Amino acid sequence: MKALVKARAERGIWMEDIQKPEIGHNDVLIRVRRTAICGTDIHIFQWDDWARKTIPVPIAVGHEFCGEVVEFGSEVVGFEAGDRVSAEGHITCGVCRNCRAGRRHLCMNTSGVGVNRAGAFAEYIAVPAFNVFKLSDAITDDMAAVLDPLGNATHTALSFDLVGEDVLITGAGPIGIMAVAIARYAGARHVVITDINDYRLELASKLGATRALNVTRDSLDDAMRELGMTEGFDIGMEMSGNPLAFTDLLRTMHHGGKVALLGIPPEKTAIDWNQVIFKGLVLKGIYGREMFETWYKMSSMLQSGLSIEPIITHRYAADDYQEAFELMESGQSGKIILDWTT
Numbered sequence: 001m002k003a004l005v006k007a008r009a010e011r012g013i014w015m016e017d018i019q020k021p022e023i024g025h026n027d028v029l030i031r032v033r034r035t036a037i038c039g040t041d042i043h044i045f046q047w048d049d050w051a052r053k054t055i056p057v058p059i060a061v062g063h064e065f066c067g068e069v070v071e072f073g074s075e076v077v078g079f080e081a082g083d084r085v086s087a088e089g090h091i092t093c094g095v096c097r098n099c100r101a102g103r104r105h106l107c108m109n110t111s112g113v114g115v116n117r118a119g120a121f122a123e124y125i126a127v128p129a130f131n132v133f134k135l136s137d138a139i140t141d142d143m144a145a146v147l148d149p150l151g152n153a154t155h156t157a158l159s160f161d162l163v164g165e166d167v168l169i170t171g172a173g174p175i176g177i178m179a180v181a182i183a184r185y186a187g188a189r190h191v192v193i194t195d196i197n198d199y200r201l202e203l204a205s206k207l208g209a210t211r212a213l214n215v216t217r218d219s220l221d222d223a224m225r226e227l228g229m230t231e232g233f234d235i236g237m238e239m240s241g242n243p244l245a246f247t248d249l250l251r252t253m254h255h256g257g258k259v260a261l262l263g264i265p266p267e268k269t270a271i272d273w274n275q276v277i278f279k280g281l282v283l284k285g286i287y288g289r290e291m292f293e294t295w296y297k298m299s300s301m302l303q304s305g306l307s308i309e310p311i312i313t314h315r316y317a318a319d320d321y322q323e324a325f326e327l328m329e330s331g332q333s334g335k336i337i338l339d340w341t342t
C-alpha cells in the first residue's frame with residue numbers, strides 16, 4: 001500500500017510502497033479516507049532535535065485521520081465493515097493505575113500513532129479497537145480528520161468553567177483558533193487571542209475572537225482597557241509554546257485565575273513564580289485528549305452548533321503531499337487535509 005514514510009534521517013518525507021498492516025485479535029483495520037497535517041508532522045518533516053530523538057526511522061507517520069472499517073480481529077465487538085471512524089492516536093497500556101482508574105490520558109506508557117508506531121498517512125492503518133471512535137453522520141470526513149487537534153482544544157478549553165469569563169489564548173495555531181470557537185460556544189464573554197502571524201489571527205477572528213492581537217504591533221494592555229477589563233483574565237490557555245507569550249499570559253491573569261497549558265515550551269523555560277503564588281493561580285498541564293470524554297464532548301458540540309469549518313483552509317490529494325507540507329510549514333494556512341481516496 002501507499003504510505004508517507006519518514007524513510008531517512010534527514011529533512012523530508014517520502015511516498016513509498018509498504019506492507020499493508022496486519023491486525024491482532026483486538027485490532028481494527030481502517031481504510032484511510034482523509035488525513036490532516038499536524039505541527040508534529042512538520043517537526044518530523046524538518047527533522048529537528050525533537051524528531052531526531054523521538055522518531056524511529058523508517059516509519060509511516062501521521063495521526064490525524066478518518067476512514068472506514070474494513071476488517072477486525074476475533075475479539076472485537078461493536079464494529080462492522082463500513083463503519084465511519086476516527087481514532088485516538090495515543091495507545092495506552094491498559095494495566096497501569098491510571099488506565100485501570102479510567103484516566104487513560106494519564107497513562108505513563110503511552111505510545112503514539114505515527115510517532116512511536118506506524119502512522120495514518122497511508123491507505124490502511126491498524127489500531128486497537130479500544131481507540132476507535134465511531135462517527136456521527138453529521139460529522140463530515142474533513143471534519144473527522146481534525147478531531148485529534150480539536151480534541152486537544154476541547155480538552156484544554158473545557159478544563160475550566162468558561163461561562164461569563166474573560167479568556168486569553170496565547171498562540172493562534174490551529175489548536176488555539178479552535179479553542180476560540182469552543183470558548184465562545186461554551187459561553188465566555190471576551191476571548192482574546194495573540195500570535196505573531198496575521199494570517200492565523202484573521203482566521204481566529206473568523207472563529208469568534210473578540211480581539212486577535214499581533215503582539216509584534218498590538219498591546220494586550222490596550223486591548224484589555226478597551227474591553228473594560230480592569231482586573232485581568234479569568235481563564236488562560238497557553239497554546240504557543242513561546243516563553244514570552246506565557247510570561248504575558250501570567251502577567252495579565254486575574255487573581256484566582258486558572259491557566260491550562262498545552263503549548264510545549266523549550267526545556268527548562270523559566271517563569272516568574274511570584275505571578276503564580278501571589279495571584280493564587282491554578283496551573284494545569286494538558287496532554288492529548290481525555291479518553292474518551294473529550295471525544296464524546298467534541299462530537300456532541302459539533303452536532304449542536306459548534307462550527308470550526310473555516311479552520312480547514314486547504315485540501316490536497318495525498319500524492320501532492322510535498323506542496324501541502326511546505327504550505328503547512330510556512331504558517332500561511334489553517335488545517336490542511338490530504339485526501340487518500342483519489
Ligand code: NAD
Pocket residue numbers: 038039152170171172173174175176194195196197200215239240241242244245261262263264265286287288
Ligand atoms: P502551532 O505551532 O501551529 O501554533 C503555535 C502558534 O504560536 C503559531 O501560530 C505561532 O506563530 C504562535 N506564536 C509564536 N510566538 C508567539 C508569541 N510570542 N505570542 C503568541 N503566539 C506566538 O501549533 P498547534 O498545532 O496549534 O499547537 C499549539 C501548541 O500545542 C504547540 O506548542 C504544540 O507543540 C502543542 N501541542 C501540545 C499537545 C499536548 O498534548 N500537550 C498536543 C498538540 C500540540
Ligand code: ZN
Pocket residue numbers: 092093094095096097098099100106107108109
Ligand atoms: Zn497505562
